[in-house]
Amino acid sequence: MKKKILATLLLASSILIGCGNNGNVIHPVDEFLKMDTEFKQSGSYTIGILKQDTIPALEASEQGFIARLNELGWEQGKNITFNIQNAVGDASNLSRYADSLISSCDLVLGIATGSSQHLKSAQLNAGTKKPILFTAVTDPTDAKLVNSNDVPGGYVTGTSDAQPVAEQIKLIKECIPTAKKVGVIYTITEQNSRVQALAAAEAIRAAAMTPEVASCNDKNDISAAVNSLVSKGIEALYIPTDNNIASHLSDASTICNNNHILVCTGEEGMVTSGGHVSLSIDYNILGQRTADIANEILCGRKSPNQIKVTSMSLSELVYVKSDTHLAQASITLPTEVLQKSWKNI
Amino acid sequence: MDFITIVLQQAFPCILLGFGIFLTYRILDFADLTAEGSFLIGSGLAIVLINNGVNPFLATLISLLGGAACGVFTGVLNRFLKIPKLLSGIITMTMCGSLILIIMGRDELASSLSGVLTFNSKIVLDDSANTIYSMFYGGVIKNVWVNIIIMFLVVAVVMCAVYFFFGTQYGMAIRSTGINEKMSRSQGINTTTTTITCIAISNALIGLAGALMAQKIRSVTPIDSVGYLVIGLAVILIGEAIFGKRSFLNCMISVSLGSIVYFVIVQLVFLIGFPTQLSKLLYAIMIVIALCLPAIKKGIARIFKKKDKVKGAI
Numbered sequence: 001m002k003k004k005i006l007a008t009l010l011l012a013s014s015i016l017i018g019c020g021n022n023g024n025v026i027h028p029v030d031e032f033l034k035m036d037t038e039f040k041q042s043g044s045y046t047i048g049i050l051k052q053d054t055i056p057a058l059e060a061s062e063q064g065f066i067a068r069l070n071e072l073g074w075e076q077g078k079n080i081t082f083n084i085q086n087a088v089g090d091a092s093n094l095s096r097y098a099d100s101l102i103s104s105c106d107l108v109l110g111i112a113t114g115s116s117q118h119l120k121s122a123q124l125n126a127g128t129k130k131p132i133l134f135t136a137v138t139d140p141t142d143a144k145l146v147n148s149n150d151v152p153g154g155y156v157t158g159t160s161d162a163q164p165v166a167e168q169i170k171l172i173k174e175c176i177p178t179a180k181k182v183g184v185i186y187t188i189t190e191q192n193s194r195v196q197a198l199a200a201a202e203a204i205r206a207a208a209m210t211p212e213v214a215s216c217n218d219k220n221d222i223s224a225a226v227n228s229l230v231s232k233g234i235e236a237l238y239i240p241t242d243n244n245i246a247s248h249l250s251d252a253s254t255i256c257n258n259n260h261i262l263v264c265t266g267e268e269g270m271v272t273s274g275g276h277v278s279l280s281i282d283y284n285i286l287g288q289r290t291a292d293i294a295n296e297i298l299c300g301r302k303s304p305n306q307i308k309v310t311s312m313s314l315s316e317l318v319y320v321k322s323d324t325h326l327a328q329a330s331i332t333l334p335t336e337v338l339q340k341s342w343k344n345i
Numbered sequence: 346m347d348f349i350t351i352v353l354q355q356a357f358p359c360i361l362l363g364f365g366i367f368l369t370y371r372i373l374d375f376a377d378l379t380a381e382g383s384f385l386i387g388s389g390l391a392i393v394l395i396n397n398g399v400n401p402f403l404a405t406l407i408s409l410l411g412g413a414a415c416g417v418f419t420g421v422l423n424r425f426l427k428i429p430k431l432l433s434g435i436i437t438m439t440m441c442g443s444l445i446l447i448i449m450g451r452d453e454l455a456s457s458l459s460g461v462l463t464f465n466s467k468i469v470l471d472d473s474a475n476t477i478y479s480m481f482y483g484g485v486i487k488n489v490w491v492n493i494i495i496m497f498l499v500v501a502v503v504m505c506a507v508y509f510f511f512g513t514q515y516g517m518a519i520r521s522t523g524i525n526e527k528m529s530r531s532q533g534i535n536t537t538t539t540t541i542t543c544i545a546i547s548n549a550l551i552g553l554a555g556a557l558m559a560q561k562i563r564s565v566t567p568i569d570s571v572g573y574l575v576i577g578l579a580v581i582l583i584g585e586a587i588f589g590k591r592s593f594l595n596c597m598i599s600v601s602l603g604s605i606v607y608f609v610i611v612q613l614v615f616l617i618g619f620p621t622q623l624s625k626l627l628y629a630i631m632i633v634i635a636l637c638l639p640a641i642k643k644g645i646a647r648i649f650k651k652k653d654k655v656k657g658a659i
């Protein structure tokens with residue numbers, strides 16, 4: 001009975017207020033009863049955004065998220081307020097910011113795996129059912145954010161930046177048809193890059209080449225790890241979207257340039273900072289997709305557990321290369337590869 | 346209300362952390378850098394054991410012992426192998442960065458694929474796994490308050506135990522070792538064992554703090570402990586500057602309140618909307634202000650005294 005009264009009230013208020021934006025469909029009462037999040041319809045919302053660190057790809061997804069929400073009729077200061085927190089890589093900050101955002105915001109976005117996990121545990125601690133979105137998480141199931149990508153099963157959903165690892169390895173094979181040994185490097189503290197590194201090793205084996213995997217602990221032993229790979233005679237190096245290596249990419253790429261080794265990176269931003277080629281997803285579009293999900297929830301059309309985890313499709317990928325970096329390593333790509341529509345940086 | 350709960354959930358584990366560092370830094374006069382290592386070992390043991398089905402309270406107790414073991418190691422390095430104090434702490438702390446990986450276990454999939462022995466880099470508790478907090482969820486009391494009550498009970502029990510221990514004859518012997526080691530030895534105190542015991546107790550508390558914190562955030566990674574040594578020191582310094590350091594009990598209370606004050610200020614920074622990327626600058630300013638409080642007090646007192654003298658002369 002109580003639930004029904006609440007539902008009627010909510011329905012009434014949503015009719016009065018509209019949906020904050022361009023006259024959305026008014027939902028049947030049943031839909032509301034199905035919604036078991038603590039999300040309440042009101043005129044304006046606070047959206048919390050939790051970032052781990054400042055990394056170009058993650059910034060792009062944040063900008064995409066905010067821009068798309070504006071497009072959908074949610075304007076900063078009018079019917080939406082953003083509360084953006086950056087933990088600057090500090091674990092003690094991350095957990096406190098997560099608690100604060102969960103308690104003060106109507107909907108929270110976690111950018112990258114670590115911050116999303118902290119938000120989820122803050123949600124569990126607070127015992128609330130506030131919706132949490134995530135973006136740029138490579139494997140949400142492995143990170144225990146959702147039960148499965150199709151049925152999230154909680155109050156958490158979002159977009160995954162699952163990399164087209166197999167296609168990226170294929171690109172390496174096309175660039176260097178004679179390649180026999182391909183190196184893979186990742187940082188052990190980053191779960192997301194571990195997943196990609198393993199997938200890469202498998203894909204390399206599937207492409208009849210030998211994978212050589214090296215891992216590093218932190219920024220200090222990147223060079224040592226790359227050197228160990230070089231001494232094993234690799235002809236190309238695959239670097240996943242590893243936040244640690246991404247911030248210190250020049251360490252790795254200088255060694256590779258000196259040894260004429262092709263560096264294939266997980267995403268576009270890393271080609272800018274030293275990589276040679278990549279088949280990249282667009283993090284800005286990924287952020288926009290997340291905003292679409294946020295819009296569904298803000299308009300009360302769906303609750304998080306009804307929204308599948310989305311990822312980018314193969315047709316949206318972009319071939320990226322850097323002629324300057326390729327010249328530094330004195331690598332020339334085969335002509336048939338060059339015929340693809342490349343984005344040169 | 347949210348403000349209070351957020352502050353207390355961070356402040357309670359940091360009371361143990363701060364007091365652990367206090368025991369070595371102030372009581373024993375031993376600049377012990379093991380703290381970040383034992384914090385990590387404590388949080389790692391707690392999460393891994395709970396994930397393997399061990400009773401969370403037992404897991405927390407084992408974390409405490411794990412922390413103590415780190416302390417004993419540092420003590421042995423310093424006392425028997427004659428490695429300088431600062432260096433032996435650094436050695437243990439560095440070693441813990443790898444030990445935690447061994448605790449977190451072999452990553453089967455990665456090891457088989459790469460052909461190199463690889464370890465897990467992050468362990469997240471299953472949603473169904475119970476921590477010492479979530480065992481009591483679902484009652485009349487809200488989850489956050491369950492967290493706070495349990496943290497408070499653990500901290501209170503441990504602090505009382507430590508207080509009584511340092512009141513016993515052996516506790517006094519430890520305190521005298523810190524004040525004057527040569528004198529203590531001439532009084533027949535075995536300063537080697539007292540030093541090692543004190544470092545062990547200190548790191549046991551820090552390990553426990555790690556376990557409390559990790560169970561709240563329900564996960565552990567090797568970088569989780571970064572920054573806690575500085576927080577611990579800040580807690581001690583702020584507490585002493587504001588609430589004094591006249592006696593052992595006074596110091597205990599100072600550290601406890603200092604931890605709460607520290608996180609109240611940190612949370613206020615968050616509330617006033619200061620750009621969080623610059624938060625470290627603000628923490629530094631805050632600590633400087635707390636540290637110069639005694640000097641300011643003295644200065645004010647001197648000004649008033651002068652005025653009085655002038656009046657007296659007239």
